[in-house]
Amino acid sequence: MKFSDIYGLENVKERLRRAAESGRVSHAYLFEGIRGVGKMTAAQAFASALVCEHPKGGESCGVCHGCVMCEAGSHPDIRVVKNSLYGIEKKTDILAVETIRAMKKEIYLKPYIADRKIYIIPKADTMVEQAQNSLLKILEEPPAYCVLILLCESSGALLPTVMSRVVKLSLTPLSADDTADCLIEKFGIEQTRATLFARMSGGSVGRAVELSEDEDFLKTRDELANYLLRLVSERGSVAMYDFSKYLKGTKKQSGRIFEILETLLRDMMLICHGKSAEDAANADRVELLTDLCGKITPLISIEFIEILDKYRRFTDQNVNYNMTVQCMVMEWWERTHDRDYRNKI
Ligand SMILES: [Zn+2]
Structure with missing residues (x-):
């Protein structure tokens, strides 16, 4: 996934590209936006730019060994944190405190092949207070190579202490017309259906594609x-x-x-x-x-x-x-x- 493959989110892409290119990367980001707006896609594009062997202008090359592994979801230094990642069985997908503790142990192991190690944490706003406090310990003293990307629909449920240690980026949905254009151009969806699903999705391309399928x-x-x-x-x-x-x-x-x-x-x-x-x-x-x-x-x-x-x-x-x-x-x-x-x- 490259930034140039993402439709919309111009401000966020530009900011992340600049960070990747200059090397001035924060230890922790929070991507906030409605479901399907592209939080995970933007996180993956940023992660691949950070582990790419030949990045250009803050953008991953798409062809090096690191990029190929990113695309396959098998890069050992990019971790998408879920309970199942650490073999923790729960009835819901809300991140358990045990998961954050397991991640905390692992994070201090140096990257395997890249210079950085990226942890993407989906649905960070569903973490209970105990899990957030556990995460806070990492945010207070992160290893130099580590980048955490928290994803959430609404940051209201996150502790102020967590919020004070992350760089927050708001991902804004596209207009209905731009969403429809994207559905037609990138996904080959016929115009009437594209307009309908664009309006129903509230400007979230990911959600509109889900609806169309x-x-x-x-x-x-x-x-x-x-x-x-x-x-x-x-x-x-x-x-x-x-x-x-x-x-x-x-x-x-x-x-x-x-x-x-x-x-x-x-x-x-x-x-x-x-x-x-x-x-x-x-x-x-x-x-x-x-x-x-x-x-x-x-x-x-x-x-x-x-x-x-x-x-x-x-x-x-x-x-x-x-x-x-x-x-x-x-x-x-x-x-x-x-x-x-x-x-x-
Ligand atoms: Zn590359």
Whole structure:
């Protein structure tokens, strides 16, 4: 992976190129940005520039032995830290304190073939305090050859002591138009689909590519949109029960379900507040979106999103999924149809 292969992220690429070229490389970086924005790709490009045998202008050559190993993911001096890397078995992929301790022991072994040793730490913001404190010991006294690259969606969960020892770089998503251009030019995705997935991904090329490869995504999106339409259209409780029943079967793909619901509800809110349906993320379903918005008020459209956010937090905290989605649908239904509730506000 080379910087020149990455679409967008110009400021970040330039800064990392300059650091690699001048040799003035910090011991620890934090790449912050939404899922799929290119944090891992940028980290890999930087790592390969640092271990390349013939780098030029801060860019890896792509052909030397080091670069070939980087490309194959087998360079011994580039470590992507996961629990499984050190044989630590956990039910979740949240980095365990034992993993950080194992990494700490290993980091003091000198690089095998390159001058530097790079540790890429994905999802650094999911580390519990104990793991972060363990990492802090490394950040306080890193070996001279070591470069740590922490990746996170939001730095809010990181301890101030950790933050004070890293160079933070914010990775900004592309505009929807630039994302679509990238999908067409680099991935050969047809224009209509590229525009659709670019809008749905919020400017994250990685996420847009994932969506385009997910054959069931649009089918699921349409099913959810139809259940929403029934929920806001039918006063009886059958639509509510049917929607709950459908959602109860989606626990394994809960992240995707909440993501799709968010794009639909956000579109509803924007259209209810005057935005053209043609500019919506789900612009290929203008008629359905218009129908949905005809059944609710602008205030309800905002409440729907607040309710979604509330129950999404519950699922993040491992609250019973079936109960969570059932309550969420009930609240949506109440907001739309419960006359007592509407009279109270
Ligand atoms: Zn090279």
